Amino acid sequence: MLEVSDAVKIFHRGTVNERPALNGLSLKLESGDFTAVIGSNGAGKSTLLNAIAGDISIDSGSVVVDGNDLTSAPTHRRAKWVARVFQDPLGGTAGTMTIEENLALAALRGQSHSLSLGLNAQRRDYYRELLATLGLGLEERLTSKVELLSGGQRQSLALIMAIITEPAVLLLDEHCAALDPKTAGIVMDSTIKAVEAAGLTTVMVTHNMQHAIDYGNRLIMLEAGQLKLSMDGDEKASLDVESLVERFHITDDKILLS
Amino acid sequence: MMEVFNNFYNLVPVTFAQSLIYALVAAGIMIPFRILNFPDLTSEGSFPLGGSLCAALLMAGFNPYSATLLAVCGAFVAGCCTALIHLKLKINTLLAGILVMTMLFSVNLRVMGKSNVALFSVDNLLEKVWVGSSTDLASMIIMFVIMVVVIGLILFWFFKTEIGMSMRAVGANLKMASAQGINTWAYTIVGLGIANALNGLAGAVLVQQQGYADVNMGLGILIDGLAAVIIGETLLGRHEVWRQVAAPFLGSVVYYQLISLGLAAGLEPSDIKLATGIFVLITLGLPVLRGGTAETLKLRE
Ligand SMILES: Nc1ncnc2c1ncn2[C@@H]1O[C@H](COP(=O)(O)OP(=O)(O)O)[C@@H](O)[C@H]1O
Ligand SMILES: [Mg+2]
Numbered sequence: 331m332l333e334v335s336d337a338v339k340i341f342h343r344g345t346v347n348e349r350p351a352l353n354g355l356s357l358k359l360e361s362g363d364f365t366a367v368i369g370s371n372g373a374g375k376s377t378l379l380n381a382i383a384g385d386i387s388i389d390s391g392s393v394v395v396d397g398n399d400l401t402s403a404p405t406h407r408r409a410k411w412v413a414r415v416f417q418d419p420l421g422g423t424a425g426t427m428t429i430e431e432n433l434a435l436a437a438l439r440g441q442s443h444s445l446s447l448g449l450n451a452q453r454r455d456y457y458r459e460l461l462a463t464l465g466l467g468l469e470e471r472l473t474s475k476v477e478l479l480s481g482g483q484r485q486s487l488a489l490i491m492a493i494i495t496e497p498a499v500l501l502l503d504e505h506c507a508a509l510d511p512k513t514a515g516i517v518m519d520s521t522i523k524a525v526e527a528a529g530l531t532t533v534m535v536t537h538n539m540q541h542a543i544d545y546g547n548r549l550i551m552l553e554a555g556q557l558k559l560s561m562d563g564d565e566k567a568s569l570d571v572e573s574l575v576e577r578f579h580i581t582d583d584k585i586l587l588s
Numbered sequence: 589m590m591e592v593f594n595n596f597y598n599l600v601p602v603t604f605a606q607s608l609i610y611a612l613v614a615a616g617i618m619i620p621f622r623i624l625n626f627p628d629l630t631s632e633g634s635f636p637l638g639g640s641l642c643a644a645l646l647m648a649g650f651n652p653y654s655a656t657l658l659a660v661c662g663a664f665v666a667g668c669c670t671a672l673i674h675l676k677l678k679i680n681t682l683l684a685g686i687l688v689m690t691m692l693f694s695v696n697l698r699v700m701g702k703s704n705v706a707l708f709s710v711d712n713l714l715e716k717v718w719v720g721s722s723t724d725l726a727s728m729i730i731m732f733v734i735m736v737v738v739i740g741l742i743l744f745w746f747f748k749t750e751i752g753m754s755m756r757a758v759g760a761n762l763k764m765a766s767a768q769g770i771n772t773w774a775y776t777i778v779g780l781g782i783a784n785a786l787n788g789l790a791g792a793v794l795v796q797q798q799g800y801a802d803v804n805m806g807l808g809i810l811i812d813g814l815a816a817v818i819i820g821e822t823l824l825g826r827h828e829v830w831r832q833v834a835a836p837f838l839g840s841v842v843y844y845q846l847i848s849l850g851l852a853a854g855l856e857p858s859d860i861k862l863a864t865g866i867f868v869l870i871t872l873g874l875p876v877l878r879g880g881t882a883e884t885l886k887l888r889e
Contacts, residue, residue: 439769
């Protein structure tokens with residue numbers, strides 16, 4: 331369960347560059363909720379995810395995951411509960427390390443690290459199994475450097491890394507936006523499969539309205555750092571792009587075009 | 589020509605022995621530059637710190653083991669300071685290293701009380717370890733080879749452990765590392781500590797091997813070490829952990845033989861630093877002049 335309460339974040343407060351990013355936003359996700367987040371550029375979507383992950387600290391408000399108040403915990407301490415896939419395929423993986431090393435680090439997320447070897451036959455078998463679910467042949471390339479992978483392969487690996495610990499909260503920030511449409515489709519399919527299989531509590535930012543409608547049991551829209559719309563259940567299930575655009579006067583080109 | 593070769597040839601064993609000590613410095617430079625992506629200049633100060641501390645402690649009557657160990661600890665702390673200055677005060681990595689190294693110059697003078705100390709009158713590690721035998725060149729070389737191989741193997745193993753892999757991740761991608769639950773500050777601090785502990789160990793062993801300590805012994809050691817790392821990487825590559833770890837060791841051995849060859853061929857000792865600097869400049873700059881990026885020095889700010 332994820333609960334964000336009255337989150338406020340104002341960048342460069344008190345200067346001419348003041349940028350309100352979160353304006354008293356509250357959001358509650360039950361375990362297993364899969365929430366799609368839409369909103370125009372600058373609405374505060376990334377800031378919300380950064381505030382949950384710990385990459386930024388909010389000015390006021392709180393972030394609670396599974397009963398643990400994480401409001402003032404640094405990113406690395408939240409990693410036990412929160413996992414994420416960044417928009418930039420280079421962001422979530424260590425390029426100069428091998429696929430198996432990246433997976434090993436992800437699998438150890440939230441545990442204490444020891445002076446025993448990071449890899450062994452048993453772990454490798456497990457990683458091979460997980461990678462095979464992607465259908466990209468990565469299971470044959472455990473010892474390849476991640477920097478040799480394509481953007482889509484790298485993002486798929488980042489996805490496997492994020493879900494390997496079955497995190498309490500999974501954050502996806504436009505994680506398919508940097509990929510070509512075909513690759514984006516493949517990565518999105520893997521994402522949905524993985525999230526549904528494990529029943530992960532997920533927050534997925536997307537600028538693709540069709541994705542926002544097709545996937546997840548909830549849909550929220552941010553505007554100026556606040557929740558403009560929230561729908562779930564049957565209401566969301568019966569939604570189509572036209573009615574969404576019509577109802578919420580979405581004029582943002584970026585949203586409409588994709 | 590024959591004379592040049594003879595001069596060089598006669599010095600090969602001595603040069604080899606010393607290059608094994610300097611290999612520790614090269615490793616202590618490789619770790620921040622290559623593993624942590626943190627261009628650390630502290631070695632110019634932590635290497636003589638190791639030497640000064642060890643010399644002062646030996647003169648104060650400490651036995652060689654504890655003198656060496658304490659010297660290593662002192663250098664470890666120096667490395668931690670550089671990391672903390674960067675992390676806490678947000679001071680650029682290079683400047684943090686320059687600050688610590690400059691301050692260490694005064695510290696080293698204080699530690700020794702004067703600019704150089706002769707150690708001929710006290711026991712040293714080399715005699716202690718090689719029990720029952722004289723410290724002739726051959727046994728010294730065997731001792732140093734064992735030391736270097738053991739340290740190299742420990743480093744290789746360490747970077748394959750969970751903790752060592754996390755340290756590599758911190759250098760490879762800070763954002764990814766913290767997202768995987770890795771405390772990037774702690775790893776940077778300890779990593780720089782370990783690297784400078786190696787520099788300090790080299791300083792401590794060197795003063796015991798040569799029988800004196802000099803506060804200026806660190807001058808130019810960073811560029812020497814960097815040159816050694818680059819030579820090693822050119823010979824071995826750096827795309828596997830064992831290659832990256834072995835590079836400074838092999839590089840150091842080759843580099844100091846090259847320097848010795850240069851000297852035998854008539855290069856003035858005072859010109860060596862210029863020659864080394866030009867060599868490092870060329871290897872780092874060539875890819876850029878060819879239109880590429882400075883891959884070798886892609887570093888954290
Ligand atoms: N690190 C930052 N420093 C300053 N301003 C920021 C920073 N991150 C975001 N902002 C500002 O906060 C607002 C919300 O940004 P963001 O959360 O990235 O929006 P979205 O992801 O919805 O496009 C914008 O006005 C943006 O300029
Ligand atoms: Mg964004």
